[in-house]
Amino acid sequence: MLRLAGASLAGTAIEFYDFFVYGTAAALVLGPLFFPTFSPVAGTLAAFGTFGVGFVARPLGSVLFGHIGDRHGRRPVLVASLLLTGGATVAVGCVPTYDAIGLTAPALLLLLRFLQGLGLGGEWGGAVLLTAEHAPAERRGLWSSFPQIGPAVGFLLANGVMLALSATLSDAQFASWGWRVPFWAAGVLAVAGLWLRSSLAESPAFLDIDVPARLPLAEVLRGHWRLVLLTAGALSAGYAVFYTVTTWSLSYATERLGVDRTVMLMCIMAAVVVKGALTPLVAVLGDRFGRRPLCLIGSAACVVWMFPLIGLLATGEPALMFLGFLVAMLAFITMFAVIAAYLPELYEPRVRCTGAAVGYNLGGVLGGALTPVVATAVAQGERVPWGVAAYLTGVALLSLGCFALLPETRPVRMAAATKGRAEGETEATVG
Template sequence: MRQHPSPPPVPSPGTPPADPDGPAASDGPAGPSMLRLALASLAGTAIEFYDFFAYGTAAALVLGPLFFPSFSPLAGTLAAFGTFGVGFLARPLGSVVFGHIGDRYGRRPVLLASLLLTGLATVAVGCVPSYASIGIAAPLLLLLLRFLQGLGLGGEWGGAVLLTAEHAPEGRRGLWSSFPQMGPATGFLLANGLMLALSGLLSDARFGAWGWRVPFWGAGLLALAGLWLRRSVEETPQFRALTETGRRAEAPLTEVLRGHWRLLLLTGGAMSVGYAVFYAVTTWSLAYTTGPLHMDRTLMLAVVMAAVLLKGLVTAPLAALGDRWGRRPLCLAGSAACALWMFPFVALLSSGDALLVAVGCVGALLAMVLMYAVAGAYLPELYAPRIRCTGAAVGYNLGGVLGGALTPVVATALAAGSGPPWGVAVYLTAVALVSLGCFALLPETRPAALPVRDGAGADTGAGAAEAAPA
């Protein structure tokens, strides 16, 4: 293997630079300022995931009959989840596009553009006529708008976590970077809370005719609120330092693929369990329990919302533990817990008993959040500042393709037979074991142990990963 000279180590976000190649964040703004930054990052990710989950819930409940009426109920649900998966496929492309913007022109433009794109696409989803009105154009429009949603969301996460990670003080980076990680739970609760209220207030006929569209229309107001919150956000200290020293990457994706492709694959594989388990609970379980098991739709929405609320409440405390114990131990524990819980999860779900279903869903999300809570700090710390927006965002969203895009479709297909869907448990356990293996190959990123080199070098992430303890 060709040997490369080893440049001086690059600090992780928030540490003093050893040389001009490794720009640092400041010691972090004062408490109230840091809180405002964290809330701005949370608001954006919550709104964008609200948009995403509104579609996922609608796909589980009503989109099949409305947009794929010639299909059987099972095939219609599969087709609706297929359009849901298109959004995941678009997310890596969005992370490439917005990651380039973030590494070349700043983290702040990413925060505004991604939110605007996703908000507009979501409002448009609520305006698409059904198949009965415009025929095949209806599902095609859904596909296009889902693609645009995914494109915007692919850029959102990288900008939001870098906003907090690169502003946060060293010893509390995990805690502050957990605010964007609470966005999915917050967005899910907003979207499904509205869906729950509408499904309880409206008859099935009215909910199917127009009630499901209301959350999509509401996304426009939420997007405007998010843009207002982010209007005064300042550029991060690390990107300002990159600009001042002339160290911005000319082609960040090229640098990532040439020098850090192993790290990219490892981060993508590592994050896949978070997506797989979360969407198994929040999307597939709704379709399975309200379909083959004939459980009440309103009851199941309430059960899943309670599980997601609990996940959101423990995210920040777990991230704070990551500041004390390191990111990697929590990631390993979370992946292992997911692997151990998937068979009990499917067994409890198949019981058809609301209390047992709730236990299964809560257990799955608590296992998953062990690794997800620290990801907002962990992934940015794995990449050098000049390629951080691209590397962290592409790796994160690659996990979305591997874990999130396939899970609702695969799980629905595997659950098509009679009896408990053990094939779903096998699939989810396999994803968890893949993630466990990837986390085992990744290094700890606490500053004293961070072996990541400067983004100009050829071996940044991959070399670090190879050196990590198994």
């Protein structure tokens, strides 16, 4: 389990590195380079628009790779998704700017971002299921949390490289070629990820399926459509909070408040470090007390914290901004640490790869794709963008309501019928 969980964590970190490095570049540099005829705000909106395309592609990737995962196994998904995402990321670093090839430049950027999202849409389902379906029921939350640490590691890698380049290069050097280096590095990481995943065994739950689903998506839509919509709505707040902190706030603080980009990156990265470190600890609580209670607590915390978050961000003071980011990340991880165990447990094994991944990635469209664009548009002309706080609070209320309608799935211990029989405990999976 440790080797399997480690390989899943590493591969997921690499895939999310590819995805996050684009978000950081969109916040810092892609607008002027690929949309120079736009105003600064419009250029940022356009850059975040290409960023959002990756989220739109993720549900399509979950359908494509979910079909492969439910028909042919979870393991092939991990290899194919890593190749696609890694190749597209390296290609982004090679795209000439608008000044060199005109409108072809943003068009290529859009296409490659779509391919990135397509690959990542398959990655999460394959990595999580391979770990969750190998894990013992009573520790499924803990072991499944390892792939959930991957996004934090990927984010830190992406922003660490950006931070190093930002600190050592002049603005002209960074805009000329420095921003491309993190994209080129994705090729090396993809090769390392393929090597780590080459020896993983197939999931026992998949091997136990007698007749794989012929059309997994059709079965999910026919028998689990309500569950897919509820999980998408439930996860939207986590995505909205995460990308508000890691992407939109970076653009807002550097462009509107004049905060140094190195300071902003350090504040955000410090909060993400805490989030990543606490992920397995929160997952253990999920094994002990259940998945649903933690998700309800996390989404309720998001409802309460969005206005303080925006107020602290608007101060431009590093310590106060870090406090806002830290609490937001704690609320986020209270939900998302247990999601890797929760979503697979909601679906039967024959359609699990498709159902869990589609719900997870539709939540990304609702929360991750829209939030930077909406927040940038709403924040125009406001020193303290309370409209952004209101929007985020609304998304958090949606998530809270959806989690309230979902069942608990944690394996529970049932007492023995005969008092005093120490061996008379069995495990039953609910949901």
